[in-house]
Amino acid sequence: MKAAIVEGDSFHRYDRLEMKQRQAEAERAGNRHFSQFGLENNLFAELEGLFRSYGESGTGRRRKYLHDADEAAPYGQPPGTFTAWEDVPADTDLLFYEGLHGAVVTPEVDIARHPDLLVGVVPVINLEWIQKISRDKRQRGYSTEAVTDTILRRMPDYVHYICPQFTHTHVNFQRVPCVDTSNPFIARDIPAPDESMVVIRFASPKGIDFQYLLNMVHDSFMSRANTIVVPGGKMELAMQLIFTPFVWRMMERRQRALGAL
Numbered sequence: 001m002k003a004a005i006v007e008g009d010s011f012h013r014y015d016r017l018e019m020k021q022r023q024a025e026a027e028r029a030g031n032r033h034f035s036q037f038g039l040e041n042n043l044f045a046e047l048e049g050l051f052r053s054y055g056e057s058g059t060g061r062r063r064k065y066l067h068d069a070d071e072a073a074p075y076g077q078p079p080g081t082f083t084a085w086e087d088v089p090a091d092t093d094l095l096f097y098e099g100l101h102g103a104v105v106t107p108e109v110d111i112a113r114h115p116d117l118l119v120g121v122v123p124v125i126n127l128e129w130i131q132k133i134s135r136d137k138r139q140r141g142y143s144t145e146a147v148t149d150t151i152l153r154r155m156p157d158y159v160h161y162i163c164p165q166f167t168h169t170h171v172n173f174q175r176v177p178c179v180d181t182s183n184p185f186i187a188r189d190i191p192a193p194d195e196s197m198v199v200i201r202f203a204s205p206k207g208i209d210f211q212y213l214l215n216m217v218h219d220s221f222m223s224r225a226n227t228i229v230v231p232g233g234k235m236e237l238a239m240q241l242i243f244t245p246f247v248w249r250m251m252e253r254r255q256r257a258l259g260a261l
Helices: 016-028 044-057 069-075 125-140 144-167 210-216 232-260
Strands: 003-007 094-098 119-123 171-177 196-202 221-224 227-231
Touching: 044 094, 094 232, 119 125, 119 144, 125 144, 125 171, 171 232, 196 232, 210 221, 210 227, 210 232, 227 232
Parallel strands: 003 094, 119 171
Antiparallel strands: 171 196, 196 227, 221 227
């Protein structure tokens, strides 16, 4: 299978420099919640347009966001910028989107209605904060106070645009640490996968062979009729077992649809 890859960052409205400028302007105007999570700073209509176009004809427009110098070098551009818009290759079998807004629903757009398979991957909130603080301090040189300020600035958009998406996903993977994360702002280490459990929730359990999954994933158990819990280190295995049949069925439906044209 050949996939067209789309990263969610490529549908931000502003590049890195302009985002910093606009954030500074927003703060001077008294807006303390200007963030990359929200409506005004993302191209939701364009993302929905890509999903719709690809579903109808296998085409659409995409671009890349160049995160660092290594990514930017082949394009001769500085990091933090976008490449030019381009057509999705015409010979792909499916579109794979990885980002924060693949299931956004607002009064103006309904992105969630287009994908055949929506997968949510989310840690519990304290673990998410530990991960962000650790990453931003290590990779970007930020202080704990600066990262905390970012978390607080994003919170309204997180509540309004990120959390609601997990009601539309077909399968959710939520990592839950089994160590104390009560105060994420003083944590020294990110809990390891083997120090966690992963809660896997199916929107519709019909057709899911839970007994097969329980047999294949050691130490897993059912917590609800639509939910299986697996050790954190087995999440990748669980994904392979769950999604391989999903993707094959998608490809079979695609072949039937193309054969009917």
